[in-house]
Amino acid sequence: MTINYVQACGGIVRKIEGQSQYILLIRKKNSPLWTLPKGHRENDESDQETAIREVREETGYSCRIEKNAGEIQFQYQKDDQSFVEKVHYYLMIPEDSGSNFDTKEIEEVRWVEIRETPRLLFYQNEKNLVQNIFQNNI
Helix, strand or coil: CCEEEEEEEEEEEEEEECCEEEEEEEEECCCCCEECCEEECCCCCCHHHHHHHHHHHHHCCCEEEEEEEEEEEEEEEECCEEEEEEEEEEEEEECCCCCCCCCCCEEEEEEEEHHHHHHHECCHHHHHHHHHHHHCCC
């Protein structure tokens, strides 16, 4: 079986209010799973441009990149094909109060306190990435 390699980029969007830190999670249409916003490159975009665009489309927030947050990789099957997807994440700060997100693709966008993310995030590799970033105060 042929393996298709896919590259994607996304953001771990954070805000600080008082002593609490929050990150932005999304839930796609027809899915109960909470995840980090991410997506695939369009045309000649850089990784950073892709991450900023995808976060804006999926959450409604325009953000700036603070720093690299790391990568995750996973495999999946779709339409009788096998895929390996690598996602490069950036730690981001919102630059506005958010507006409309892509309601055709996304059901819900929610700010979640950091300590709640292990309970809400579905994918273990995303949980590990978020935990590593905030435990190490990156």
